[in-house]
Amino acid sequence: MTRPYRVVDARRTREVFAALREALSEGGAAVVPRNVGADGALPSGAGGGGGAWPSAMERAPQNVALVIETSGSTGVPKRVALSADALLASAAASAGVMGGQGQWLLALPAHYVAGAQVLVRSLAAGTEPVVYGDGHFDPLRFAGVAGELADDLRYTSLVPVQLARLVDAAEGGAREVGAALRRFDGILVGGQALDRGLRERAEALGARLLATYGSSETAGGCVYDGVPIGPTVVREVDGLLEISGPTLAEGYLGDPERTAAAFHEEDGVRWYRTGDLGEVRDGRVIVRGRSDNVIISGGEKVLLDTVERLVRSWDGLGDAVVVAAEDPRWGQVPVVVTTGSAELAGLRSLVAEQLGRAAAPARIVTVGELPHLSSGKPDRIAAARLARGDADERPGA
Structure with a gap:
């Protein structure tokens, strides 16, 4: 039908x-x-x-x-x-x-x-x-x-x-x-x-x-303030979050391969693989960030979403977006794109202390206005373009 x-x-x-x-x-x-x-x-x-x-x-x-x-x-x-x-x-x-x-x-x-x-x-x-x-x-x-x-x-x-x-x-x-x-x-x-x-x-x-x-695949928000709502169940599998419940999408129209990759059944329960890093601790869902928003900088894994959350706690950087930029020495480095301004050395010190030296932003790019999608989310592809340029060696390394 x-x-x-x-x-x-x-x-x-x-x-x-x-x-x-x-x-x-x-x-x-x-x-x-x-x-x-x-x-x-x-x-x-x-x-x-x-x-x-x-x-x-x-x-x-x-x-x-x-x-x-x-x-x-x-x-x-x-x-x-x-x-x-x-x-x-x-x-x-x-x-x-x-x-x-x-x-x-x-x-x-x-x-x-x-x-x-x-x-x-x-x-x-x-x-x-x-x-x-x-x-x-x-x-x-x-x-x-x-x-x-x-x-x-x-x-x-x-x-x-x-x-x-x-x-x-x-x-x-x-x-x-x-x-x-x-x-x-x-x-x-x-x-x-x-x-x-x-x-x-x-x-x-x-x-x-x-x-x-x-996400769209869960008919919108299914976890409020870290707690799954209604019959929604969230679990962690190999560091990634999976979701089950009555709000799951049927799949992706015209794309059976992608549907099979994102949705699977286990013991009669249908699960959605979110692609998000996270864990469930004492019934609360903790989201670390997208598994595809990770870079390797100097051989170390850096979660850009985690860096962004910390950078936004710095006064004047509440709208900051952290993106990846190519670097001839380190491979890739985090770069902050923002309408605000901050002293780079102090910001690097904060991030390095809490997340490690590889996570410390290489530079801050100040723009007049941050690019956004029509949904209101930051346009990270456009922000990455703004961050491009000849990457300096990591300061203080």
Whole structure:
């Protein structure tokens, strides 16, 4: 049994919302929210003819309600197929942790799983989402939109860079932004690790945060503040995290080899190999970083995600991105790309003391603005381009 696809411009949020309602409750076409060009035209082949996927001849498995298209860390496109059961199981688990169903403010693109799940949670709750809309994320505009929420329970989902802008504005004297942060009964923060300092600043303003961990393959966040939600189970296998539970995707459409590599069954239980380094300690999930975001510098393994978390604790480097750069002596070295500034020797000393000399950044590249993806996550490929150049020998080595 199959069903047709329906490609929808992700910027037309109300259309995505309506299409998801049909897909979840009425057996409508599987929804493919897509980030389209500035002219608003869908690519040729979107729903009929042409060379872009899906074509009019392609159909989705009957149980698939949503397809999230993502390039992944390698840049190779993935089409993550999520069933109605997985999406609704995720919404139910989230509501169980957050204190009940409520009204949501959508401030993320609908073609990313975190944005799409805001719409799914709204459908599950029977509430109408309030939509921030397109354009640069502006704290004052966010505060105004937050004021439109009318339900007893109010929620939103953000990425750290959005939260940082809200906190900066509130601390800078924008009282309405601080009031907006306090207006929410829960703010999910995901997409990347939430810096401890940023969290403390936000909570000092009265924000109620939940740091989430998950991916498109798990229908969004399935671990809140280190604890798996609902029936989700997380385990560590050979240093890598694996996840099981009802929110897992069906796999990758048209890519059986990648599906087999990422999903496997053991003793009747289906598991997803996340590719993330981590462990489970006393029931809490500790994520170290991506297994593919590791370099070998002078023969030593360096986890760039771990270096980045430590670098961001340095005053003025809260937005820093740590990327790899080629080095003629060491092979590869960590480089900090940031809009801030810091004294390199002191930063190197801090990192070397806690993580070892190989992890100490070789240099700091200061830019006017950090590159970001439309999801709000840092564009690490673009940041790596900014960091390129003739690498000096590691200072102080």
